Every structure is written in structure tokens, then in C-alpha cells.
Amino acid sequence: MNNNLPLRAAELRLSTLHVFEARGFGHVGGAMSVVETLAVLYNGVMNVRPEQPDWAERDRLVCSKGHAGPAVYAALAGRGFFGKELLQTLNRPGTSLPSHCDMNKTPGVDMTTGSLGQGVSTAVGLALAQKMRGYDARTYLIVGDGECDEGQVWEGLMLAAHKKLDNLTVFCDKNGQQLDGYVKNVLDTGDLAQKFASFGFFTQSVDGHDTGAIAEAIEAAKAHTGEPAMIVLNTKKGYGCTFAEDQEFNHHIAFTPEQMQEALAAAQKRLEEVSA
Amino acid sequence: MSVTIKSVLKPEEKMMRDTYCRVLTELAGQNENIVALDADLMSSSGMKPFMKAFPGRFINCGIAEANMVGVAAGLSAMGFVPFAHTFGTFATRRVCDQIFMSAAYAKLNVRIVGTDPGVCAAYNGGTHMPLEDMAVLRAIPEMILLEPTDSVMLENLLPQIASQYGAYYIRMNRKNAVGVYEPGSVFTIGKGVVLSDGRDVTLFCSGIMVAEALEAAKLLSEQGVSARVVNLFTWKPIDTELIVNCANDTGAAVTCENHNVVGGLGSAVAEVLVKTRPVPVEMIGVQDEFGEVGPEDYLRGRFNLNAVDIAAAALRAVKRK
Numbered sequence: 001m002n003n004n005l006p007l008r009a010a011e012l013r014l015s016t017l018h019v020f021e022a023r024g025f026g027h028v029g030g031a032m033s034v035v036e037t038l039a040v041l042y043n044g045v046m047n048v049r050p051e052q053p054d055w056a057e058r059d060r061l062v063c064s065k066g067h068a069g070p071a072v073y074a075a076l077a078g079r080g081f082f083g084k085e086l087l088q089t090l091n092r093p094g095t096s097l098p099s100h101c102d103m104n105k106t107p108g109v110d111m112t113t114g115s116l117g118q119g120v121s122t123a124v125g126l127a128l129a130q131k132m133r134g135y136d137a138r139t140y141l142i143v144g145d146g147e148c149d150e151g152q153v154w155e156g157l158m159l160a161a162h163k164k165l166d167n168l169t170v171f172c173d174k175n176g177q178q179l180d181g182y183v184k185n186v187l188d189t190g191d192l193a194q195k196f197a198s199f200g201f202f203t204q205s206v207d208g209h210d211t212g213a214i215a216e217a218i219e220a221a222k223a224h225t226g227e228p229a230m231i232v233l234n235t236k237k238g239y240g241c242t243f244a245e246d247q248e249f250n251h252h253i254a255f256t257p258e259q260m261q262e263a264l265a266a267a268q269k270r271l272e273e274v275s276a
Numbered sequence: 277m278s279v280t281i282k283s284v285l286k287p288e289e290k291m292m293r294d295t296y297c298r299v300l301t302e303l304a305g306q307n308e309n310i311v312a313l314d315a316d317l318m319s320s321s322g323m324k325p326f327m328k329a330f331p332g333r334f335i336n337c338g339i340a341e342a343n344m345v346g347v348a349a350g351l352s353a354m355g356f357v358p359f360a361h362t363f364g365t366f367a368t369r370r371v372c373d374q375i376f377m378s379a380a381y382a383k384l385n386v387r388i389v390g391t392d393p394g395v396c397a398a399y400n401g402g403t404h405m406p407l408e409d410m411a412v413l414r415a416i417p418e419m420i421l422l423e424p425t426d427s428v429m430l431e432n433l434l435p436q437i438a439s440q441y442g443a444y445y446i447r448m449n450r451k452n453a454v455g456v457y458e459p460g461s462v463f464t465i466g467k468g469v470v471l472s473d474g475r476d477v478t479l480f481c482s483g484i485m486v487a488e489a490l491e492a493a494k495l496l497s498e499q500g501v502s503a504r505v506v507n508l509f510t511w512k513p514i515d516t517e518l519i520v521n522c523a524n525d526t527g528a529a530v531t532c533e534n535h536n537v538v539g540g541l542g543s544a545v546a547e548v549l550v551k552t553r554p555v556p557v558e559m560i561g562v563q564d565e566f567g568e569v570g571p572e573d574y575l576r577g578r579f580n581l582n583a584v585d586i587a588a589a590a591l592r593a594v595k596r597k
Contacts, residue, residue, distance in 0.1 A: 056354070056355070102382075103353075103382060104382070104383050110353070111350070111353065111382070112377065112378070112381060112382035113377075114377065115373055115374075115376075115377045117342075118342075118346050118373075118374055118377055118378045119346075120343075120346070121342065121343045121344075121345070121346020121347050121349070121350065121374070121378065122346045122347070122349050122350040122353070122378050122382075123350060124343070124346070124347050124350060125346060125347035125348065125349060125350015125351045125352075125353070125354075126350040126351075126353060126354060127350075128335070128347065128350070128351060129350060129351045129353070129354030129355075129356055130354065132311075132332065132333070132351075132354075132356070133354060133355075151342075152342045152343055152346070152374075155337075155338075155340035155342060155343035156343050156346065156347075158338070158340070159337055159338070159340070159343055159347065162338075
């Protein structure tokens with residue numbers, strides 16, 4: 001395990017905030033909740049080659065909740081897929097960093113996502129293809145708990161279990177919120193961990209902001225054979241962002257420069273604490 | 277392109293699904309990247325021999341079409357060449373967004389095969405009758421939309437489709453089509469086929485309407501009207517050059533499709549003509565109605581898809597010149 005993971009996560013949260021900074025608005029909540037997971041994935045877990053983004057035998061990440069793109073971009077820049085100066089171009093005309101992940105625009109993005117639920121199926125296709133090719137490679141998939149409203153999620157999970165895709169590790173970012181409010185009020189998804197387990201997934205639940213717990217769960221998932229793996233991430237939407245955390249409607253929000261400066265200062269402070 | 281037309285039109289001995297399975301199995305033997313997917317309709321698509329030959333490359337996704345399209349897209353991102361089949365209704369209107377984002381927008385290499393076009397859904401009735409499948413997908417940029425006319429054309433197109441890159445929809449009659457082309461005919465995707473020449477009006481046709489259009493040309497000839505018959509088996513990209521040339525030569529057109537006239541072949545031809553060489557156009561097809569249950573010949577009559585309907589439309593078009 002990489003002991004620097006908390007530091008990597010603190011850096012990634014800070015750089016993700018910087019991605020949003022120039023725009024003044026964005027999908028802040030759902031990006032913040034997956035920062036720790038992305039920090040773990042791109043610091044020792046994902047077998048990728050930044051200098052060769054299309055290397056066929058790489059591990060793949062499908063961020064099915066494509067609106068978390070800004071956090072993915074910050075993670076990819078941190079891993080060296082492109083220069084950090086590009087992070088300032090989010091959603092500018094002609095940018096290679098659109099709101100939602102686009103495999104044809106951004107080096108290191110493995111699948112185009114944005115229409116919720118679809119990334120589950122494409123990830124299942126990727127994992128299946130890795131098996132058919134005989135590659136020693138894995139597919140990682142991030143879905144949101146709100147996204148689990150989509151029927152396609154469950155279609156894909158069923159096929160993954162049926163095909164015994166033990167090279168597929170799914171993260172469910174259970175931040176408890178969706179665009180119109182709390183999941184329990186909009187469409188209660190019930191006991192997701194129990195549902196995933198009953199769908200044939202090797203299911204673990206962890207604190208989604210604890211990098212050590214995430215890393216351990218990933219290792220346990222890799223060691224488990226015969227079933228795909230599900231890691232339920234208990235998270236807070238907007239975590240670590242002062243103007244987004246603990247807000248009911250933080251899916252896509254606007255912020256003032258002052259609010260962003262306050263958030264950046266808090267994230268910087270957190271980074272310094274972790275460094276110390 | 278090099279085609280020979282049969283002198284006598286009659287139903288082919290083989291069902292198109294048999295040709296589909298045989299050719300795809302042959303291609304899979306040559307190309308290890310070819311994979312086939314189905315959504316619990318393998319018995320309908322006739323793909324059991326493929327599955328027996330290549331069990332590791334046949335994926336039955338169950339009754340989950342949206343997932344099937346995404347899985348196909350994911351497989352293609354790893355270099356596989358997927359052919360995913362279900363009935364035309366479920367292959368298009370049910371999964372429009374999956375085809376849009378996971379296949380076309382993502383610029384992945386996916387083939388969707390939808391069977392039982394239009395009234396060919398016959399006894400499955402209105403719920404299963406794709407009269408809007410091409411219209412739905414025609415609005416998606418870069419899609420390639422094909423309706424093979426008979427087994428000979430299908431056999432020639434499949435290797436081309438397998439070797440080219442892009443998001444394809446193949447609208448396929450799975451039963452016995454009327455044989456129009458002699459074996460060995462060669463087709464070019466994106467290019468229409470002039471089946472017979474004429475001076476007074478052009479009959480643009482596709483699918484089961486090709487045989488009807490050829491018959492209509494004979495009926496018109498008896499009335500002194502010379503009709504050109506053009507098989508536009510590629511609905512997108514449409515053969516703009518040929519359509520304009522036909523409008524210049526004949527000055528009137530009838531479009532003939534086993535599909536809703538809203539957004540279909542008639543619309544595609546009209547979109548070309550209004551921008552280039554406006555001529556009178558009549559549209560034979562289902563006139564923005566839902567389908568219904570019944571034998572195919574009954575439904576052809578019910579929706580005015582017969583040769584006599586095309587001939588009457590041609591006379592109207594000529595009169596409007």
C-alpha cells in the first residue's frame with residue numbers, strides 16, 4: 001500500500017477545485033465524492049502508460065457518472081497523461097475537457113459517458129473483451145447511487161455476474177444525493193449493498209473518503225475469483241469543498257470567486273495537515 | 277459496383293437469416309475479432325450455427341437490449357467487431373440513446389442488426405412493427421443505415437460492413453426476400469443501383485418495395501409512362517449525386533419504403549431534392565400511422581404499399597410536372 005495516498009487525495013481535491021475555478025459553476029458535488037477513489041486508482045492500482053494512452057493491455061476506467069469528469073481530468077493530469085495547464089480549459093469552446101468524459105477528446109479517458117447507466121454496459125463489454133483477449137488486465141467502473149435509478153445499471157450487472165467477470169471492479173459512489181435532492185426522497189434505492197450481493201457481486205462497503213480502506217478493498221476484490229466485485233463507497237457529496245458539502249442541492253452549482261478562494265484555502269490547509 | 281438483375285422475380289429459396297448466419301460464420305472464421313450478440317432472439321436471427329462454431333464469440337445478453345448495445349460498444353473499444361441483433365423495434369427506438377452515445381458519439385465500431393422491417397413483422401403486430409427505425413437513427417450523425425434487398429446483396433455487403441469502421445444499422449428481412457440480384461453482384465455502400473432506365477419518372481425504392489417498384493414500372497410502361505427504378509439500399513449516407521441526376525433526367529419521383537414516410541427514405545430523397553433540383557415527389561410508405569397485426573400481403577394492401585399504389589403515385593407525380 002502506498003503511504004502517500006492521503007496526500008495524493010488532498011492534492012487531487014485541490015487540483016479538482018482548480019479545474020472548476022475559472023468556470024464559476026460545475027458538477028462539484030459528484031466530483032468531490034470520488035476524489036479519494038480516483039487518487040487510489042491512479043496512484044498504484046491502475047496499470048496504465050501515460051506515454052502510451054492507447055496501450056491495448058492497460059487497465060481501464062469507465063466513469064459512468066460522467067459528470068465527475070473534472071475529478072477524472074485532475075487525476076489523469078496528476079498521473080502525467082497531459083499537462084496540468086490543460087486543467088484550466090474545462091468547458092471552454094473547443095476544449096479537450098468537456099463536462100462529461102469523452103474518450104475521443106481526452107488522453108487517458110477510456111470510455112465516453114454522460115448518459116447515466118450506459119457506462120455499466122460498456123465497462124462490462126471492456127471486461128469481457130479483456131477476458132476474451134486473454135489479457136491480465138482489469139476494468140474499473142464508477143457508478144453513482146443516484147445513477148442506480150437507471151434500469152440499464154442492473155441489466156449490465158446481471159450480465160457481469162452471469163459471465164463471472166472477476167476482472168471487473170465496480171465502485172458505487174453512495175453519496176446519498178442526486179440532482180433533485182436526497183436519494184431516499186427522490187427514488188429510494190434501498191439497501192444497495194444487499195442488492196449488489198444478491199446480483200452475484202463480491203460486495204464490500206467502505207468509507208469512501210478513507211484511501212487506505214479503499215486500497216484494501218481493491219486488493220480484496222482482485223484476490224476474489226469467480227465473481228465481479230462491488231465496492232460501495234460511503235461518501236458525502238461535495239466532500240471537502242466548503243461551499244458544496246452539506247448542501248442538499250450540490251449536483252451542479254455556481255459559486256462566487258470568494259467562495260472558491262475559501263474552498264481552495266481549506267483544501268490547501270488539509271493538504272498541509274496531511275503533509276505534516 | 278457491378279450488378280446483374282434477375283429476369284424473373286420470385287422469392288428466394290433461402291431465408292435471409294440463413295445467409296446472414298452463414299456469411300457471418302465464414303467471416304468469423306477469417307477474422308477472429310468478429311463477435312455476435314443477441315438479446316434472446318438467437319432462434320429468430322438463425323444464429324445457432326454461429327454459436328456452435330464460435331461459442332466464445334457469441335454473447336446472448338438476454339432480454340436487455342440497452343445493455344447489449346453498450347456491451348457491443350465496449351467490445352469494439354478493444355478491437356472486436358460486434359454484430360448485435362434483435363428485432364428492428366428493440367434495435368432502434370428502444371435503444372436510441374445507447375446507439376447515440378455509447379456507439380455513434382463515442383465513435384465506436386458497432387453493427388446493429390434489426391430484423392422484421394415494417395410490415396414484415398406481420399403476425400407480431402403493431403407493437404413489433406418498426407416503421408420508424410430508420411427515421412430514429414437517421415438523425416444521429418455519422419450513422420450508416422442499410423437495407424439489404426435480398427440474400428445476394430446481403431452476402432456481398434456483410435464482408436464490407438465487417439471490414440469498415442463505424443456505427444452501422446442493418447435493417448434486415450429475416451425471411452425469404454424476393455430475389456432481385458443475380459449471385460456475384462457487387463454493391464457499393466452509399467451508391468444506389470439503377471435497376472431499369474426510364475425518362476418520365478424515377479421510382480426510388482428499398483427493401484421489399486424494390487420488387488413492387490419493378491412491377492409498377494411494368495404497369496406504367498403499359499400506360500406509356502417510362503419509369504426509372506433505383507434501389508437506394510443505403511439510406512444514409514444517401515446517394516445525392518444519383519438522386520439529382522435522376523431528377524434532372526426524369527423530372528419527377530416516387531419514393532417507395534416499407535416505413536413511415538415521416539423521416540424515412542421519402543424524407544431523405546426530398547431533403548436532397550429541395551436543396552438541389554426540386555421536382556414533384558410522391559411518397560409511398562406508411563402515412564404516419566401505427567402498424568397492426570396481419571399477414572404481410574394484407575398489410576401491404578392496408579398501407580397502400582403495392583405496385584398499383586406506386587404506379588398511381590407515379591402518374592400523380594408526372595401530372596404535377
